Amino acid sequence: MLDLPKERRCPRAGQHTFYTLWAGIPTFVIGIVVFLFLAGSASAQSEGATKAYPPYPDTWDWVPKHPRREGFASVHLYNLPNGDVLVDYVNSEKLPWQKEFESFFGRKTYKSKEEAPIGLNRPPDRKYIPDSRYTANLNSGKRVSGLGLRANPCYRDTESVLRVDDDRTKTFTEKVVLYLLDQPKRYRTNKAVEHCNDGPDFDYWVVVVMPNVLPLEDGTFLAADGDAGIVLRFTETLETRSPLLGKLVFVVDTEEFYRKMALYQGDRANERLDWDRFHRALRRWVLELQKTGR
Numbered sequence: 001m002l003d004l005p006k007e008r009r010c011p012r013a014g015q016h017t018f019y020t021l022w023a024g025i026p027t028f029v030i031g032i033v034v035f036l037f038l039a040g041s042a043s044a045q046s047e048g049a050t051k052a053y054p055p056y057p058d059t060w061d062w063v064p065k066h067p068r069r070e071g072f073a074s075v076h077l078y079n080l081p082n083g084d085v086l087v088d089y090v091n092s093e094k095l096p097w098q099k100e101f102e103s104f105f106g107r108k109t110y111k112s113k114e115e116a117p118i119g120l121n122r123p124p125d126r127k128y129i130p131d132s133r134y135t136a137n138l139n140s141g142k143r144v145s146g147l148g149l150r151a152n153p154c155y156r157d158t159e160s161v162l163r164v165d166d167d168r169t170k171t172f173t174e175k176v177v178l179y180l181l182d183q184p185k186r187y188r189t190n191k192a193v194e195h196c197n198d199g200p201d202f203d204y205w206v207v208v209v210m211p212n213v214l215p216l217e218d219g220t221f222l223a224a225d226g227d228a229g230i231v232l233r234f235t236e237t238l239e240t241r242s243p244l245l246g247k248l249v250f251v252v253d254t255e256e257f258y259r260k261m262a263l264y265q266g267d268r269a270n271e272r273l274d275w276d277r278f279h280r281a282l283r284r285w286v287l288e289l290q291k292t293g294r
């Protein structure tokens with residue numbers, strides 16, 4: 001009998017079927033795994049690639065589920081490939097930090113900003129850099145800016161305005177946006193810097209919003225403020241249709257704001273600052289505005 005090499009010998013009866021099934025199982029399993037992976041990848045790509053906005057729904061604000069009382073908070077905005085905007089909110093008041101990731105228009109929640117498809121069509125070095133800035137150009141050619149300074153190192157959180165400039169006509173529109181909190185926050189003054197003269201620690205009930213802005217394709221824009229923990233949508237004339245307007249959000253003329261509050265702020269150079277008195281007066285005024293629905 002011809003002695004064939006082992007690798008060319010025919011299997012005994014029954015072995016052929018066994019080997020065929022055994023060899024086919026890994027291929028079958030791998031096929032399923034590959035199919036599921038490609039299906040999930042295609043779903044993620046489809047979510048990111050399908051343009052859903054504009055047109056935009058009648059949505060004009062976003063507030064966090066875990067608003068900050070003390071400590072640090074931030075709100076960043078990212079453009080999503082489908083035309084929506086991801087709100088990235090971080091509240092450091094408690095450990096572990098409370099984080100929220102939700103799309104502004106679709107109200108879809110994510111476990112992290114990495115889970116949202118913000119990385120699609122972005123260069124690797126800018127994959128997770130926020131799209132919201134302190135200033136941005138609108139479709140009309142006008143420029144919107146959130147101007148002001150947060151405490152650095154002295155308290156200056158009342159010197160913020162929202163402004164739209166038209167460089168062609170050399171004109172601008174400017175407003176102060178106020179947000180009424182449901183509970184006061186505590187500000188601890190920087191006593192290590194002598195020239196600040198900020199006085200003792202104080203509570204405040206009203207945030208003077210100093211937003212980062214993000215233009216939308218329909219000519220409106222989003223304004224996000226970490227201290228208030230809020231995102232508002234405005235037109236280029238600085239109008240908003242937020243249901244919070246006149247209840248918790250108040251948009252007032254800059255001149256009116258400073259005329260009303262100048263008597264209470266005091267003089268930093270002469271060490272006459274009294275932020276506690278200022279914020280008590282600001283709260284009284286905002287509650288008056290609330291009664292009139294402004």
